[in-house]
Amino acid sequence: MPEKKRKTPKLDELEKGAWPSFVKEIKTAAEKNAMADDLLGQLERSYEEKIGHWKHGGIVGVLGYGGGVIGRYSDLPEEFPNVSHFHTMRINQPAGWFYTSDVLRKLCDIWEKHGSGLTNMHGSTGDLVFLGTKTDELEPTFKELTDLGFDLGGSGSDVRTPSCCCGMARCEWACYDTMALTYFLTMHYQDELHRPAFPYKWKFKMSGCPNDCVAAIARSDMSIIGTWRDDIQMDKAAVTEYAKSGMNIQKDVVGNCPAKCMEWDGKEIKIDNKACVKCMHCINAMPKALSPGKDRGACILIGAKAPIVEGALLSSVLIPFIKLEPPYTELIELVGKIHEVWSENGKNRERVGEFIQRVGMGNFLEAIGVEPIPEMVAHPRENPYVFYEEYFEEEDNNG
Amino acid sequence: MAEVKAKRKTDIGPPHYEKFLPLIIKENYGKWKYHEIVKPGVMVTVSQSGARLYTVRAASPRLLSIDKIRTYADLADKYSNGYLRFTSRNNVEFLLTDESKIDPLIADLRVLGHPVGGMANSISSIVHTQGWVHCHSAATDASGIVKSVMDELVGYFTDMKLPAKLRIALACCLNMCGAVHCSDIAILGIHRRPPKVDRTKLKAMCEIPSVVSACPTAAVRPATIDGVPSVEVIEERCMFCANCYTVCPAMHLNDPLNDGVSIWVGGKVSNARSEPMFSKLAIPFLPNNPPRWPEVVDAVRNLVEVWAKNARKYERMGEWINRIGWPRFFELTGIPFQKEHIDDFKHAGLTFKRSTHLTH
Numbered sequence: 001m002p003e004k005k006r007k008t009p010k011l012d013e014l015e016k017g018a019w020p021s022f023v024k025e026i027k028t029a030a031e032k033n034a035m036a037d038d039l040l041g042q043l044e045r046s047y048e049e050k051i052g053h054w055k056h057g058g059i060v061g062v063l064g065y066g067g068g069v070i071g072r073y074s075d076l077p078e079e080f081p082n083v084s085h086f087h088t089m090r091i092n093q094p095a096g097w098f099y100t101s102d103v104l105r106k107l108c109d110i111w112e113k114h115g116s117g118l119t120n121m122h123g124s125t126g127d128l129v130f131l132g133t134k135t136d137e138l139e140p141t142f143k144e145l146t147d148l149g150f151d152l153g154g155s156g157s158d159v160r161t162p163s164c165c166c167g168m169a170r171c172e173w174a175c176y177d178t179m180a181l182t183y184f185l186t187m188h189y190q191d192e193l194h195r196p197a198f199p200y201k202w203k204f205k206m207s208g209c210p211n212d213c214v215a216a217i218a219r220s221d222m223s224i225i226g227t228w229r230d231d232i233q234m235d236k237a238a239v240t241e242y243a244k245s246g247m248n249i250q251k252d253v254v255g256n257c258p259a260k261c262m263e264w265d266g267k268e269i270k271i272d273n274k275a276c277v278k279c280m281h282c283i284n285a286m287p288k289a290l291s292p293g294k295d296r297g298a299c300i301l302i303g304a305k306a307p308i309v310e311g312a313l314l315s316s317v318l319i320p321f322i323k324l325e326p327p328y329t330e331l332i333e334l335v336g337k338i339h340e341v342w343s344e345n346g347k348n349r350e351r352v353g354e355f356i357q358r359v360g361m362g363n364f365l366e367a368i369g370v371e372p373i374p375e376m377v378a379h380p381r382e383n384p385y386v387f388y389e390e391y392f393e394e395e396d397n398n399g
Numbered sequence: 400m401a402e403v404k405a406k407r408k409t410d411i412g413p414p415h416y417e418k419f420l421p422l423i424i425k426e427n428y429g430k431w432k433y434h435e436i437v438k439p440g441v442m443v444t445v446s447q448s449g450a451r452l453y454t455v456r457a458a459s460p461r462l463l464s465i466d467k468i469r470t471y472a473d474l475a476d477k478y479s480n481g482y483l484r485f486t487s488r489n490n491v492e493f494l495l496t497d498e499s500k501i502d503p504l505i506a507d508l509r510v511l512g513h514p515v516g517g518m519a520n521s522i523s524s525i526v527h528t529q530g531w532v533h534c535h536s537a538a539t540d541a542s543g544i545v546k547s548v549m550d551e552l553v554g555y556f557t558d559m560k561l562p563a564k565l566r567i568a569l570a571c572c573l574n575m576c577g578a579v580h581c582s583d584i585a586i587l588g589i590h591r592r593p594p595k596v597d598r599t600k601l602k603a604m605c606e607i608p609s610v611v612s613a614c615p616t617a618a619v620r621p622a623t624i625d626g627v628p629s630v631e632v633i634e635e636r637c638m639f640c641a642n643c644y645t646v647c648p649a650m651h652l653n654d655p656l657n658d659g660v661s662i663w664v665g666g667k668v669s670n671a672r673s674e675p676m677f678s679k680l681a682i683p684f685l686p687n688n689p690p691r692w693p694e695v696v697d698a699v700r701n702l703v704e705v706w707a708k709n710a711r712k713y714e715r716m717g718e719w720i721n722r723i724g725w726p727r728f729f730e731l732t733g734i735p736f737q738k739e740h741i742d743d744f745k746h747a748g749l750t751f752k753r754s755t756h757l758t759h
Contacts, residue, residue, distance in 0.1 A: 010689060010690040011690065013690040013691060014542075014543055014546050014547070014690055014691075016550075017546065017547075017550030017553075018512075018514065018550055018553045019458065019460070019514070019545075019546055019549035019550045019553050020458055020459060020460045020512055020513050020514075021460060021512075021546060022460040022461070022462040022532075022542040022543075022546060023546075024512075025460060025462055025463055025464040025467055026462070026464070028464040028466045028467070029464040029465070029466070036464075039532070043531055043532060046531035046540065047531070047540070047543070047689040047690055049655055050655035050658065050687045050689065051531075051653050051654070051655045051658070052530075052531045052534060052535065052536075052537045052653060053531070054533065054534060054535040055535060055648070056535045056536075056644070056648030063407070064409055065409070072533060072535070086533070088533065092412060092413040093413060094413050094414055094415075094416045094418070094419050095413070095416040096416055096484065097484045097485040097486070097487075098416055098419040098420055098482070098483075098484045099419050099482075099483055099484065099485075100418070100419050100475075100481050100482060100483075101471075101472035101473070101475040101476050101481040101482075101483070102472075102481060103414075103418075103419065104468050104469075104471065104472045104483075105469060105472050107468075108465035108468050108469055108472075111465055112465055117464055117465045117466075118462060118463070118464055118465075119462075119463050119464075119465065119468065120461050120462055120463070120489075120529075121459065121461065121463050121468070121485050121489065121491070122461075122485055122489065124526070124528065124576045124577050124578065126487075131462070131532075131533060132533070143407070143408075146407075146408035146409070146411055147408070149411065149413075149414040150413060150414060151409075151410070151411045151412050151413060163487075165487065166484070168428050168429035168431075169416075169420060169424050169428060170424065170431065170434075170444050170452065170454070170494075171431060171434070171444070172431035172432055172433055172434065172444070174429070177429065179416050183412075183413075183415060183416060186412050186413060187412045190410040190411075190412055191410065194409070194410060210669070210670035210671070211669045211670070211671060212668045212669055212670065212675075213487055214487045215487070215578060215581065215668040216668075217581075217668055217670075217675050218578055218580065218581040218666075218668045218675065219578040225670075252712060252713065256672050256713055257672075258672050258673065277670075278670070279670050279671050279672055280669070280670060280671045281671045281672045281713070284671055285713070287433045287434060287435065288433045288435070291433070306570075306574065306575035306576070306578050306580060307573050307574075307575055307580065307640065308573065308574050308575075308640065308641075308642055308645070309613070309615050309640070309642050310615055310745070311744065311745060312575070312580040312677060314581070314675055314677070348609070349613070349646070
């Protein structure tokens, strides 16, 4: 416990205001924990100097794992000895981020004993983050976590912790069971998740519908986004209720349809379902009246990533529609082929999206054994320089 | 000797989520009929069976002490049979079956200083990264800016008066752990000074070929300096991506004189109405001005207010800009357009205006 109260005039400013304060959280932890107190001191220094004070990387972990712990060391260890090492542990969250009060308390007890008492609920990829501890505490923390039934998540060039929206647990729009698939993939790829062996990271994100609440299309190498292929379900009485309640169906619903596949005659909505692009707008606007069809599954897209190294990418369509039910054989075979091709040919620190850009989507499809189809492109190429691979020679015609 | 020890558990994965689902969810899993926002931060999900699940959503700073998590646990015991969850935007949600407990829970959350809201046409919590709290490559702090911006915009969290939802995200460097590149408003920490090579460290810690190949613009090249193998940086080729620093700690990029923040607008991930879009550059540079970053707060508030005033119902930031055009966006927001707004990396030509469709 710190002997005297640390002065942090800059950070104190961030205790004011209506939004919950992270400074209060650090100070609360610092009352009982020397690591949290030194973190407060070092952060105040950063606020004075406008620069971070963490050293770069350092490989630490638990025995037999190559991922799950992010090494972090202070560059001011003499002044802030209690954060001289201050490693992050990524703990694989339960799918959908559901908890009981009981399990949260047990997690807190572990972290009170072994770490800073600070967390992130949750990190960007989805893990529950234990923020800051010493190297010696990693293995004991891991033991207590596994005794409680938890395990570490991914880091480095491995399968990163898969994450998903709450799906069927609390959403009528879920077109497949996102939490079940997330749990399945997490368990299926335990080895790949804990022991980095890929060219770079690989992220799976599961969204139950095209609203994409976990930003799968922007953030995951494989984005699995729920959709359907039959007609939108409609409750005509509920449509009438919306109209009666004053909703401007023509302007707000029909007028915003990107496929122009809806009509409203003042009494009924008519949908040309063949033309519908499953954007979700009308369903979002009238949740009591409209819902996704009954023939539900997912669209699989590939290749999203943030800018490092060659620029940000959104995922693009690989499989327009797939049924996703246990044992998920078709999906696992597809992922297996992609991992094989990418692992063998990808360059160091090349995400699969960049790999596809480098070798060409056509060649990539050929390598993984997927037929090219027009759903995969916004439009065919405009560029006439085609890499034809074969040509006839004169003697070919002599037969 | 080691046989006495219990077998060390590994590769067990996370606990199965079913252990943490309330009975009402287990009974109605996959059988929900519709949901409705009852009032800001409160949603009811109704099952085909008629069962009603109430969700109360509250803001959290993401960085939480175990004390606060224990307080959440106490609230969950008091109001939601011990069940709670977190959202993809770091909010906490309590899962209630008793409607009469909603208002007392909201009152307790208010006392705790955690506003209730973030649903429907609101600004939800800002997805963000570690910043100076815990990252080696941060060009700015994350939590401090988020706190300052949300103190200013909290009224948009606790109400639903915007034309559509507005999603703000912050990443403290171009690595974008927060994947801010598809947000209505993105706040992005940037470096602006080419890496300073620490030659002693480089020799000890880095492989020269991997440092050289890490650079997407070939700005880093091998060089022998004072007879020692090292690298040199062609400064005019550096676009401050920090990829060299990621592979080699001797390529120092953090710089208090030049680091700061850029602001991006108009991205989205949802497929609703328009296709997902990347965010585009609105403001190339704002200074790091801790503890409250007033320039950043003002810039974000201006963007929110101009959009809120001019957008049509359901129109996200990017959809609004696409309708009115970028010249009008810069005019309405008062942001000066400058050289840095025009892309000059790969495929830059695709971002030029290639028609005469202009308003005058």
